Amino acid sequence: MSDAVIVIDFETTGISPAHGARATEVAAVLVADGRILDRYQSLMNTGAWIPPFIEQLTGISNRMIQQAPDAARVMGELARFIGDTPLVAHNASFDKKFLQAELDRIQLAPQAEMLCSMRVARRVYPQAVNHKLATLVRHARLVKTGAYHRALADAEMTAGLWLEMQAELGRQFGLERIPLALLRKIQSAPCRGLRGCVEAFRRSSNFQIQ
């Protein structure tokens, strides 16, 4: 199973774990061989209070969280699901903070790198109106798998976007497959440097295009 990734998405009580925000739901989907092969999803009870604005945004209520499994149990299950598989998230810096903060509480540390679908999308779809997940799903004419701002639906749609961006790169540059190493290069390349980045990677010693 080459270049497998796990797409991860957290719903939370706020923006910053450094200011007390906690996770309320997490989903992770295993993507390999061009499709979703496995899923993990759970609400999680951290004891934190969800502000009304966030309840309205996500549809996740304080009542739902009170009945959810304990956060430590959920994060342990999530860590086992992830293992050391590379992660992908939309605006990865956000999910990375919460993954690290919630794992810290059970004395675990993230084992895997995290790539950012938003940074890749800014380079693959520079013409998009903006690079919000919902906009990119519409832009790429992907299937909407559920309500936005629920973890599993967002993770599945990010997975769809991840696969479609690889297909788009294949069409643009005549590549049969897009190695994870190339996506890693693309997300770190200048936003207007997509072609140069792919051509440089093509010339690299061990990259066989077709």
Place this chain on the structure above:
DNA sequence: TGCCAGGCCCTCTTTAGGGCCTT
């Protein structure tokens, strides 16, 4: 009860400022 961040990216830049994106 309910405050709040921060890395990335662009440009009227680089000795900076402001918008984007996540909840």
